[in-house]
Structures are given as C-alpha cells and as structure tokens.
Amino acid sequence: MIAIRQKPTRGAVLACVLALTASGCGLSTELDRELNPERTPTPTETRAAPPPVSATSPPVQQASGCPSSGLRFATGPVNGAMGLRAMTLSMTNCGDQPYEVNGYPSVSVLDEAGDPIPGVRTIEGTEGVPMASEDTGPEPFTLAPGETAEAGLVWRMAAEEGTYLNVAPDKDRDAVNVRPEWPLDIGPENILGTHPWAPAPKSAS
Template sequence: MGLRVAELRLVNCGAESYVVEGYPSVVLRDDRNDPVEVSVQHGAAGITTGAPNVDAAPESVTLAPGQSASVAMVWRNLVTDFTAPAVTARIVEVEPRAGAPKLWLRLSGPVDLGNTGKLGLGPWTAVAR
C-alpha cells in the first residue's frame, strides 16, 4: 500500500522554556534544495485512517530545557498516473513556530510521495521521558 510514517523531534537545547503549539510549517525539498510541489495538510484525511499521532487535536506544548516534542508525518508512495513524475524529497524544512529560525533536516531516507502530492502532518506532541 506504500504507507509511510515518520517522526520529527525537536529538543529544547536552550536554558529557558520553549513553547510550540499547533503545527509547524513544513516544506519538502529535493536533492537540489528546490521545494517540491506537495500539499501539506493537517491530519491524515485522504491518506489513511486510524493515525492517532497525525489526527490528534493541537495543543500548546511547553518544553523545559532538555525536553522534546515531536510531529508525525504520513504519506503514501503511490503512483496513480504513469505520465506524471514521482516526487522524492530528501530535505525537510521545518519552522517550529511562526517567526522561529527554519531548520533544514537532511534525511537518510526519502519522503517518496509517488505522485499523490499529499503529506499529512500531525500537531506538536510532548515526548514522554
């Protein structure tokens, strides 16, 4: 079925509390660092069902120094149109909260969307210690 799920984790390495809430801003980039065309949506609708980390209600998460929060991403590697090129991204650009510095994460494995054009994104969730 080509269903993929990945987690991004943010660790507060600072000396003060850091608050994240709702959803980060996410841009996928290809091997040339160019943005790829993809619809980033909140939740897993239209991709899969029963993805609690992706379909959770957004809430504010306060991270003390050393604590972390995560975001789940879900997509399908599915080709439905053989005339359209498959999309692959090896870089995820994340803005944890509005106005925060953007982080570029180079992945060891790709976000291989096929030609579905959809990426489901969950809200920030506190990571239990």
C-alpha cells in the first residue's frame, strides 16, 4: 500500500513557525553551537541595549501610540536550528475600523543606513528556503480593532546582518521601517521567505 502524504494545514504551519520562535533553541544558542562546537566555556555577557538612533538613521515607526495608518507592526525574537532562522512579524489593528487582510506581508531588509541589502530577495512562500516549513497559502480574514495578525519570516543564516525591516500589510500599501531588537543575520544573495498573514492565536483567559 502506498502511503499518501497529507499537506499540512495552514494552522499547523503557523503553529510550527510559532513553535520554532517560542522554543528554547534560540538564536544565541544556535550561534554558540555553530561558532563553538567544542563547547569551550565562555564568560557570561549581559545583552547590550539597542544602539541609539543617530541623525543619519532612517525614520522608523513611532515608538508609542497608534500610527495614522491604524496599524502597528512588531517583531518577535529570532530563533534557529541548523542554520534556519525564524521570526514572527505581527500587525495589530490599533485603529477604530475593521481591516481586511488577505495575502503575504511586504518585507525588505535594510542596512544601518536604511538602504536595501544588495541581493536579498523576498518571496511569497518558503519554497526557496531549505528546511523551512511548507507554505499552505493565504486565506482572507477581517482584523477587528484591537486584534493582531501574525506572519512568519524565515531565512538561512549568513555572515552579514540587516538592521531594519521595511514592512507593509501587502505590496500595494504604505510601508514603515521597524528595527528588531534581535540580529537579522541575512546577507547578500540570500532569500527571505514569508508565510501569509493569519489571525494571532487567542491568549488563554
């Protein structure tokens, strides 16, 4: 009898991305394993605060309050295993009107000066990112005021790091710059895969 491989559901894919993001296998652990395979003890370091924004830095999303678009973006921590990186991008409707969502986020990676990193290509889906979970495609939904949507970002580790993400709900809407607190080790000629937007899991009451 030939076994039939079932295609994972969209919810299962999002759960997989979120599980990787929330797992104990964090970016720092993965980097330690890749850079120090013999587990030589190293001094414990306190994570430094993000550097101050200089006069030459690109404009970023306002630090607090609700932007005029009625949407506020945020990023989760970067986590990884065997060179695969995953990050959750969230979009909260902080306005007073429902917001229709259908598709993939529009994302590009910028350097410290706010310029796109040459050769980094963003794709809809994850087919170009080895070991990434399968993308099952977008489904439309309505984001009510106060609700949050999430999308997964995945890439393979590279030597160079991006500084900002230029993000928008989709390619037809205005984008803003967001500076993640965690490093984006994606360099030239790399691919950034995206999972489609989906409603964020409801927190247990």
